[in-house]
Every structure is written in structure tokens, then in C-alpha cells.
Amino acid sequence: MNAPADRTAIRNAEANITIVDAARMVIAERGLAGMSMRTVAEQADMSVGSISYRIGDRAALVAAVIDREMALADVAAQKFLARLDGIEPVMAGLLPDLVGAWLDLLAGEQRISAIVTCELALFASRMPETVPDVPRLLDRSAAMWRTMLQASPDGDRLADAIHAYCLDERPFSIALGDMADYRLLRQSTIRALLRNPGEAPAPAASQWHMALVDRLAGPSAEALYAADIIPQGAKAALADHIADLIIADGVGALSHRAVAQASGMAASSVAHHFPTHRDIVFGGVEAIYRRMRVDIRASNGTAPGSGTIIQLTHESALLANRNPAFLPFAIDMRRRRAENVHMQVAQWIGVPVDSDRARVQAIVIALIGHGLEILVRGALAEPFVDMSRYFSGYEHSS
Secondary structure, three states: OOHHHHHHHHHHHHHHHHHHHHHHHHHHHHOHHHOOHHHHHHHHOOOHHHHHHHOOOHHHHHHHHHHHHHHHHHHHHHHHHHOOOOOOOOOOOOHHHHHHHHHHHHHOOOHHHHHHHHHHHHHHHHOHHHOOOHHHHHHHHHHHHHHHOOOOOOHHHHHHHHHHHHHHHHHHHHHHOOOHHHHHHHHHHHHHHHOOOOOOOOHHHHHHHHHHHHHOHHHHHHHHHHHOOOOOHHHHHHHHHHHHHHHHHOHHHOOHHHHHHHHOOOHHHHHHHOOOHHHHHHHHHHHHHHHHHHHHHHHOOOOOOOHHHHHHHHHHHHHHHHOHHHHHHHHHHHHOOOHHHHHHHHHHHOOOOOOOHHHHHHHHHHHHHHHHHHHHOOOOOOOHHHHHHHHHHHHOOO
């Protein structure tokens, strides 16, 4: 009796999934800022009116994307946990390999979902009140690691450390996962994160880690040298305004008109110095990169990374995923993780400076991931104090 109604409900549900998956694809290809009702309609081969009727406005569509990603994350976690087949990963010595495999899965089979989650987290870190369900999406990953490690001593704290580490490593795994040296550096860092805190690293392992850091300088050197060439005059002023716009609102806020309004210059002047949208983005990223390098040199190990730095490094990795021209920036930002706070973190975890670079880098990556989650939850703008309390407990636990 109800068969026609049931079939209609199924068709409606399938149509809604088609729309939401089209939105996910647009986000993966263009970023969250590039997702509009029009771009989704084009991707789904539907009219804007049909999407509005079925889903609602853009905010409702973003909410539907988050719901879809939570459902997909649950399925992915269940499949990954099933691979353990009852084996306790810590006792079996499998945990570093599992963390690396999970990040590879995110960069491969789960790539669309991973990019969408990164984009949502980045947006939520700036405007958490507009996407309040993003923390629930991030909680899926933490829950997976907690389930995996529930039989391990101090499993919840260890799971939270891995979850935080993966939050920061994920966009770099997506952008740089095809590079063998990056994957080797990542695995060195993962092993250092999960090493017993009282266990000293083998000298050869430390040398290996630093050799990987140095080798990754090669692919980025030429482009980064160009970024260090400071523009002059009006172009320099415009680049600084572009950088300020990116810092405040992200790359999605950039346009010739927006830069003209922010700088007080004519749009024609902006177009003269930065003819295309890509030129605008590149000019702003170069300016930000120069600022960050100055900050790193000036901090001398005393100033931990801020929420702004967290956002900008993730933005660079996501840009690199969409445009290879930005890969040098992503490579450099990943390989230099911990550079400006190495002395401070080394003292905090009780190791001689320069004796365990991999461990320090691993802890800093986990701190950054936790800092991103704090920003997503709208808790703090400069989260290092909270991060220190969170991870010092893990680091000094017996």
C-alpha cells in the first residue's frame, strides 16, 4: 500500500545525497569559499531552485555537508578498526604504523572527506559560531582512537594526543603525500610522538630525521628564494593589505574589489600589479611567509605559535592541494614545524636542546592540532597555555 510513497522518499533521499555530495566535491576542488548555490547546482546538474527547495539556503547546505561527513567518518572509522581484528595495537607495536596508515587513507581513499573536514575546521577556527557542529565532526576521529586504545594503559590520553597530531598533519598529508621524503619525515615524527617519554632516541635516528628535514628544503628553495625578494612601492603596500585580508578572513575573502577597498587604491591599480586572482593570492601568501620567517627569527624560541599561525599554515597546505604553485610554502611550513619553539618545548619535556628534534617536532604538531580544535570550539584566540596543560599531562605521565 505504501510502496509508491516509499519509493518517492527513497528518490528524494538519493537526490539530497547527490546535492550534498556535489557540495562536498566543490569544497574539495575550490575550498569552502568557492562553494555557492550556483557552483553546487552546476556540479549536481540541477537548478539552484531545486537545491533551495530540497536543502534550503547555503547555511543549510553547509550543515548538510557536516552531517554527511559525520556519517562517512563513522563508516571509515568502523572499517579501520575492523582491520585490527581484536589485536591490542600498543602491545603489538603497531601504533606508529596505524597512525601513518590512517593519514595515508585520508590522503587517498578518504581524500574528499579529508579535504572537506580540513576546510570546515579552518572556517570554524575563524567563525566557530557559524558552524557549531564542526566540533562534533572532529570528535569522530578522537572517538576512533579512544576505541582502538581502550584496553591500553592511559589509552584516552594517548588517543587524544594522536587525534591532535593528526589534526595538524592531515592537510600536509593531503598536499605532500606523494613525496617520499615527506612520508619518511612524517613517520619519523609519529614514532617520536609515540616513543616512551623516558626512552632516548638512537643517535642515528635523530640524524636521519634532520637529514629528512634538510632534504625537504630542496623542492621549495627556488620558490622561497623568490618570496624573499621584497616588492617595492605600491605593490609592496598592496601585498601587505592582501596579507591582512587573508589573516582576517581567509583566502576566500580575496578579490580585486576587496583589495582595492582595503588599500584605498583603485581596482585598476590592483589589477596592474596583480592581474589575476591567483596573483593576488600568491602575493598575499608571499607577504605572510616573509612575516612568519621574521617572527620565527625574532622569537628566538620564546614565543609559541598563535592561532593565526595555525590558520595560515593550514591555509597554505590546502592551497597547495588545489594549486601546485603553493607547494613550496606547504613543504617549508611542515618541515619547519617547531623551529621557533624548539628550545622552549625541549626544556618543557626535559630533553637537552637539539638532542631529540623529532620528539620536539612531534609534540609541537600535536600542540598545534589541539590548538586548532580549541579555536574550532571558540574557546581561545591564543591557545598555547591551554595546549601546554593538555599535553604536559601526557608528556609527564608514567
